[in-house]
Amino acid sequence: MAARTQKLITVVCESMLEADLTREIVSLGAAGYTVIDARGLGSHGMRSGAWGKEGNIQLEILCDEPVGQKIIDHLKRNYDKDYGLLIFSSDVERHSA
Amino acid sequence: MLPRPRGVEAGWRRGKSVTFEPVVLFFLLGLAGGLMKTDTKLPGALYDTLSIFLLLAIGLKGGVELAKQPVGSVLFNGLLIVLAGAATPLVAFPVLRKLGRLSRPDAASIAAHYGSVSVVTFSVGVTFLSRAQLDYEGFMIVFLVLLEMPALVIGVLLARYGVGEVRWGKLLHEVLLGKSIFLLSGGLIIGYIAGPGGIKPLDLLYFDLFKGVLALFLLEMGLVASSRLADLKTYGPFLVGFAVIMPLVLGAGGAVMGWALGLSVGSTVLLSTLYASASYIAAPAAMRIAVPEANPALSIGASLGVTFPFNIFIGIPVYHWMAETIHRIGG
Numbered sequence: 078m079a080a081r082t083q084k085l086i087t088v089v090c091e092s093m094l095e096a097d098l099t100r101e102i103v104s105l106g107a108a109g110y111t112v113i114d115a116r117g118l119g120s121h122g123m124r125s126g127a128w129g130k131e132g133n134i135q136l137e138i139l140c141d142e143p144v145g146q147k148i149i150d151h152l153k154r155n156y157d158k159d160y161g162l163l164i165f166s167s168d169v170e171r172h173s174a
Numbered sequence: 175m176l177p178r179p180r181g182v183e184a185g186w187r188r189g190k191s192v193t194f195e196p197v198v199l200f201f202l203l204g205l206a207g208g209l210m211k212t213d214t215k216l217p218g219a220l221y222d223t224l225s226i227f228l229l230l231a232i233g234l235k236g237g238v239e240l241a242k243q244p245v246g247s248v249l250f251n252g253l254l255i256v257l258a259g260a261a262t263p264l265v266a267f268p269v270l271r272k273l274g275r276l277s278r279p280d281a282a283s284i285a286a287h288y289g290s291v292s293v294v295t296f297s298v299g300v301t302f303l304s305r306a307q308l309d310y311e312g313f314m315i316v317f318l319v320l321l322e323m324p325a326l327v328i329g330v331l332l333a334r335y336g337v338g339e340v341r342w343g344k345l346l347h348e349v350l351l352g353k354s355i356f357l358l359s360g361g362l363i364i365g366y367i368a369g370p371g372g373i374k375p376l377d378l379l380y381f382d383l384f385k386g387v388l389a390l391f392l393l394e395m396g397l398v399a400s401s402r403l404a405d406l407k408t409y410g411p412f413l414v415g416f417a418v419i420m421p422l423v424l425g426a427g428g429a430v431m432g433w434a435l436g437l438s439v440g441s442t443v444l445l446s447t448l449y450a451s452a453s454y455i456a457a458p459a460a461m462r463i464a465v466p467e468a469n470p471a472l473s474i475g476a477s478l479g480v481t482f483p484f485n486i487f488i489g490i491p492v493y494h495w496m497a498e499t500i501h502r503i504g505g
Contacts, residue, residue: 093462097344114218132218159466 080170084145085137088152089115089163092132098152099136105151106144111137119163139171195302198486200389204396205483209403216394224391225455228297229354231380231387232315233361234373235300239312240362241369251435255317258431259449260324262289266420267332274412276472279333283461283468284413286329287477288420290453291321293354294395297388298486299447299493303440306494310440314448319358321448323349326460333465345464354456395482402479409475417480421450421489429496433504439497446493451485452477 090098092114099110115135138148149164156162207214216224263285270281296318303310326349334340349355365373373380428449432442454477458470 091462093459 080172082168083139083171084142084166085139085169086145086148086164086166088136088138089117089119089133090136090156090160092134094156094160095134095136098156101151102136102138102148105147107138107140107148109139113137139169195298195305195490197301197385197389198298198392200392201396201399201483201486204393204398205400205403206396207393208397208400214393214397216390216397220390221394224387224394226353226357227380227387228384228391229293229357230361231384232293232297232300232318233358233363234365234368234376234380235361235384236312236315236318236358237362237365238368238370238373239310239315239365241312241366243312251437252313252317252320254435255431255445256320256324258427259289259291259317259321260328262424262449263325263328263332265423266416269420270416274416277468278337279465279468280472282329282333283457283465283470284416284473284476285332286326286461287454287457287473288424288452288481289325289328290323290457291318291448292451292453292477292482292485293318293358293455294388294391295451295482295485295490296444296447297384298392299444299490301385301388302490302494303443306440308438308440308443310438310444314441314444315358315362317445317448319355319362322355322453322456326453326457326464329457329461330464333468340464345460348460348463349456352456352459392486395478399479399483402475409472413472413476414480417452417476418484421452421481421485422492425450425489425493426496429493429500432497433500439501442497442501443490443494446496447485447490450481450489450493452481454478454482 088098095112099112102110113135115133117133138145140148145166149166152162152164157164204214263282266285266288267281270276270284271278274281276284300310327345330340330345368376425446428446429442431449432445437445454474457477458474461468461473462470
């Protein structure tokens, strides 16, 4: 099967947003997602992940461009102001079905 | 009223704090470990396990006590106790707004943290009482469950009054079906059904090991608090002062209330401890959802960085003294 170009959207945010974000991205058309526990330093200071309340997650979504744009617009509109998400995307080659 | 153990009274008369509870030293150990940047770190999964254990153990303990005592007139007293707890943010909010000049969401969020309660502070209170050989009524644990939520709702109302909407469904789900209320109530019900005899096989795990697990939990709280201490400068002296004075005022209120409602000295200490404690587990999660524009560093910094250590080292012995004094004077 030939590789297909898709968008990989990566979101880094507070782990308490996980339940909401995952539900919403699926309803916006994403076929799936991957959640990884994360820690690190950013414009919101050090997120050590040492404490449940201080944890971060990295959320990855592989989808076609229109769905990706919908997800990015939705996250920026509803979460960016108060939760300060880190959102970035890139073109990737999808090799599996 | 319950008989007071003579040894404890005599100790207090001699001015010795015979009731110092060494388990709180683990908090200092964690604090020191964090400040000295040792590589001490409890894995997140262990933290979750420990908190599940503490919640279940406290719930079971309360359920067993409830099974031993008639619940009787608790209902009316309970209503007063919960109403007073729910009103706490209404006292804290104007102070934070007027004296502290904090923004509306910040003041409301901090007020909600101080109106809600801390399970770990309560647990330290329970260990303190057992060391002081003071009994308490089992229904105090019911109040631990009941006092967690109302202040959070009042806090959200304060933040949102006239400005913006509230996602009530989400907030109530978070608050009512959050881990703490769910497990505390579950433990309470199981303990009540099982009774002292039925719970015997579980004693070894839930009651005998309680203090050891609490010690580990306090170690972790010390580590977390150490990462918050650096923020102290940014809170300013007002918030630090608030985090010390507010629990004393609320604790005194609890002592008066406990005495007026005819609670034993031990239960009065626990009621003061409940009123004086500030939530740093349930409240931050609920406030982050319902009042996202509030700065969580302020409320968690004050409740966990200042009020929690203040309560376990100084507050609880002071509330004990308050309870003893008011029961002695008031009879």
